[in-house]
Amino acid sequence: MPQQALLVMDVQRSIVARYPDPGYLPRLGAAIDAARAAGLPVIYVVVGFRPGQPEISVRNKMFGRLAGVAMPAGDEGTQIHPDVAPAQGDIIVTKRRVSAFAGSDLDMVLRAGGIEHLVLTGIATSGVVLSTLRQAADLDFALTVLADGCLDNDPEVHRVLTEKVFPVQADVTTVADWAAATSAALW
Template sequence: MSSTTGKSALLMMDMQNSIVSRYVQDEAQLLPFQKALQTAHKYQIPVIYVRVMFREGYPEISMHNKMFGGIAQRGGSAIPEDMVQIHESLKPQPQDIIVNKRRVSAFTGSDLEVILRAQQIDTLILSGIATSGVVLSTLREAADKDFILNVLSDACIDGDDEVHQLLIEKVFPMQAEVLTVDAWAESLSK
């Protein structure tokens, strides 16, 4: 394990109600995320929640964006406040940071990199929904920014199990250490 507790941060990405409700069929799926949070807090590793959030009227969304363009076309007000809140079972603690982003990657349209650099964090522990969305996009961008990366394989969820396995087993290991929450927690206790 290449991370050190003084320079690491756990990223809990897209764990907001609107996304959790679409991907999580059973609350037990959130247990690895809860254990990751407990582990980070136990070892005083900063926790940064990243959520997707838009302004009223969606001025950040281009009609050319296949993923978000439909939201803007429907118009109306921004996503209801309760839908952008972090899922109750993963509730942030007062010391945790919440970052708002405007695209799939945790870095795009957010101040995440400013926070990481200010805190001298060089190692990111990635978790989130979806493996093929925010986790993949953030991993690629973070690797290009020279962060040391770890992916918590059981604290990532995707709508397609085959895609999730392909990413976890074949794609992510090229740029990150992939391990379970239990293996990560055990490595910190040594």
């Protein structure tokens, strides 16, 4: 079986706050616990920029509004939500755009670790999950999406992506089913 890693993407405090779902962080925590119990790497992907945001172009429709905005170092909103905080040994990768691969060293970390299969979770389904899935598929990674480990502000968009779009390039399952299968693989 190819070596897997769980990607926990964009679960920073300010992002989680915009997607109110009281069951989300506990479900995500269950996926993280299952990965750790199985000895799988847990990789957190966060969006971040240098002071002054030199990586941001005003032409970028999504991030351009942040160009030149003063962001205090260590801003609490940019931190990973404490309910799913990294543990010792987990990896944190900083990206500069929507895809987890864009402007980050994620590909290097994965290849150095012999990772061939990515298990995707994160906020938002139509943002980081979609962009990362597409790029990862083009990079020949095997993919699994934990549908209830992803959130989107539009439930219909989430449904269409997880039921119709993602299955073309990935296996789509639930946190509970993936955790059970991951646990069973240990025995």
